[in-house]
Amino acid sequence: MIESLLIANRGEIARRIIRTARRLGIRTVAVHSDADAAMPFVREADAAVYIGPAAARESYLVPEKILDAARATGAQAIHPGYGFLSENADFAEAVQAAGLVWVGAPPAAIRAMGLKDAAKALMIEASVPVTPGYLGENQDAAFLQTQADAIGYPVLIKAVAGGGGKGMRRVDAADAFADALESCRREAAAAFGDDRVLIEKYILGPRHIEVQVFGDSHGNVVHLFERDCSLQRRHQKVIEEAPAPGMDADTRAALCAAAVKAAQAIDYIGAGTIEFIADASEGLRADRIWFMEMNTRLQVEHPITEAITGQDLVEWQLRVASGEPLPRRQDDLAITGWAMEARLYAENPATGFLPSTGPLDRLRFPTGARIDSGVEEGGEVTPHYDPMIAKLIVHAATRPAAAAALAAACAGVQVWPVRTNAGFLARAAAHPDFGTGRIDTGFIERHAAALIPDGTPPAAAWQTAATALLPTDTDAPWTALAGFRANAAPERRVAVAIAGETQVVTLDGPAPGAVAEVAGETLLFLNGEAWRYGPAVAAGAGGDGPSDGMILAPMPGRVVAVDVAEGDTVSRGQRLVVLEAMKMEQALLAPFDGVVATLKATIGAQVSEGSLLVHVDKPV
Template identity: 75%
Template structure:
């Protein structure tokens, strides 16, 4: 077993690796940027090294600084985690050239599977079925459009070097192809330094099925069964589960055998994932499942595989990197029960899932389940990295029981003032179609209205807030409002303010139980995964702030201006794209709220802006 390990990553994955390493007696070294100086993974490790400023490109992505940290601390090995440099073949080679052990896939395997077009060609040669599409070298817009026409709409444009949902666009209308191609290429260049794309047939009822594979240096390769990652939004996974609903044993055997064949085709060593796209329109069938790509690293969703197999995949990684054979043979692996994982993000579903940043004054995560997190109460969600707060992982004997447990867990999340998708997750896990296993990658889009909590508080929230404003029978009501319920007469009414808006609410003796707390700024109510600021009405309560209705287009989050699509004095139509803003690895297009004229243009390409900054002001066309 290795003696010491530097983790070239941050957040929840660094914490998760440290836990296993500590159990195995391996000394750990953490690295951190300015923004992460007080992060949990820094304190958990036996030693920590500062490697640069907050932006990842100046710290976590600087190979020389990570190698220097390993040399300075005497680390024997480097674990890249996932993201950042985990699938960088050059970094893997640099680690080994420095005399260190690389806890990851061989550089040759990373290169073989890192480019989607080359990987597909290799899979075709290995007789692994692949999705119909265009993988050619001619990258001219004219050729790409012609190939898309030949494949048939809709198609999917994908970055050749892509991953994590970046550099990917679905095209339904030929008229949108040019604009979406340009956007895809721009995002691919920014994320991967490579703007080449491929074209694939878009499967209309797609299921995202992936298989966990593992290889060692002794020629052994096994699979640890499949995961279903079909619940996605903008190609980003939201809820993952294992095993896949509706998977029969014959189809499982076929897809898992194909995954092992794919891994053997590149002499794979370590943890990897073979991703497949399945046409779920008639259920899962072996002849309707195709190879998409391989992730040559540990995946965010690996805990669900650990749950159903009883294996620690990070321990497997460390043992394989130490030269040991795989801990289990294929015949020793079994599926036990059902597991689900939900990604709790700092984002606001009510505003189109825009990222939410700021201090975590309140952070309470559910107990009794596995929670993988890299932040803590009193910390901060910064704009520099992925906005994940935690992964909520549940296990049960049946799928229905696992879904119910996940819904309850998400509903118990309490975060303030950062906004989260907790209520959205709770609704998704409890939705009848999800519980019934009717899932595909369009699930969230189809049910969005039912899944996204309303911007205005429900009657239940209003009733709970009103109950919390009634003084307790003794003592100061704000010293402890936890679980407060009122028994006031039903005919009484109370005026209050929730989320800045006035409400007049009938007191209800049966008001739903909710948790309320006092903060320095006021009171906050937590209910079913949502968080609401509330309190007595203010005498000077007036609406304030610029809104799109007055023509002011402001930055909805901190970020960088990628493109300015209009000029001063230009005439614009309602819905026309004005500015493209990039933040937290995502592009957000800001559009005109009505027909008008650009009266004021503050946005400048390449400029960094803070949340609330005026970017464009539109004046009505009639003056």
């Protein structure tokens, strides 16, 4: 067994490898950039080596720096994780040439599967079914147009050296082909330095199904069943599950046999994934599932395979790299239960999924789920690397139970001030069509209106905030009669501000969210979303306060919004001014129906406590 291991990666996958290595008694070495010096994986490794600036091209993507770190620390082996140099055949060869153990696929296998057209040609030769299309060397635009016409629209133009959803264009009609080809080539050249393309039949109602395979140096190859990765956004996986819904035993047997055959065709060693595209328009059928590509590394979604098989795939990698045979034979492997994984990203769905960076003043995860995370509370999401905060993994006896557990896990995430896709994930996992397995790669686009928030706090958020603002000392004489009404049941009304919006809330429902003080801000967490909240400060708001209409600054602060002008007619409870103090916004409301007689507030002005901001006159 390997005794010392350098991990040529960072974040979540580095921590994941360290956990297994520690259990096996293997010494670990981390490498890190400037941006990662304080990251958990650096602290958790037995040793750490600085390798350069934050930019990956100057640190994690420099083979010489990785090899120098291995030599300096006496590491015996290098594990590349995924991403960065994990599928770089030249680096793999350099590791082996340095007398180190490469915990990854053989360089020849990486090269064989590195180009989509060459990989498909290999699969055709090995009798593995591939998607109908053109894989040839002729890259003349007119010729490619004739091939697309012959295949029949829609077709998919794909960069030969593509990956991660880049260099791909769907074409629905012949007259759109030329422009799509030109665009695809530009993107491919910029991303991969190679503008060659192939053309595939575009599958309507497609499912993305992949098979985990493993080989050893003794000629053994097994599969660890399939994963369904159909929930994608812009070709990036969002939620994965294992096994695939709707998969019958015969189709599974044919699919997994094809995956093993693919691995055997290139004498594969280590962890790999054979990716297939399925036409699920009439259910999953063995004759409608085709090879797409092979990932010659461990996958981000490997934990769900671990959950349903009870195996540690990183341990398998380390044992195989040490020259041992596979830990299990095919007959020893079976599926138990159902597992799902959601990728929690630092991005804001309400703004088109733009990345969100900054400090993690609050980072809390629910219990009942496996959390694989590269960051921790008090850390930071930087703009230098992939914005994934964590993977949330659940395992249950049945698919409905797993879906419910995943939705609950995502809904229970609390992150601030960085924005995340937790609420989006929770809604996706709880969607009726997801629950019944009616999924394909167009699921998110099709249900975007229901999945992507508009930023408006839901009714439950208002109830939670209002409840939190109620006095807790109900025995005190000044609060004992709160909500009292003569000859009627008590009614409790609270003026609330959430993220600049205001309401006078009548408490009539449950308060399912959570509130917390974080870095001087009062926050509300509900269903994976987070908002600032507080009392909507206004004379008479929610009660019978002063009737002179003088709206005064309740504390020192800065005016950040002015919603009225002198002479405007306003209604009781209408927002007039927003004051920011202590990082929290306070909305000042009209105390009654009236007219703005005086307006002193101006946007950007600093005001002291008690300053007159607005004077509202009652109507005559």
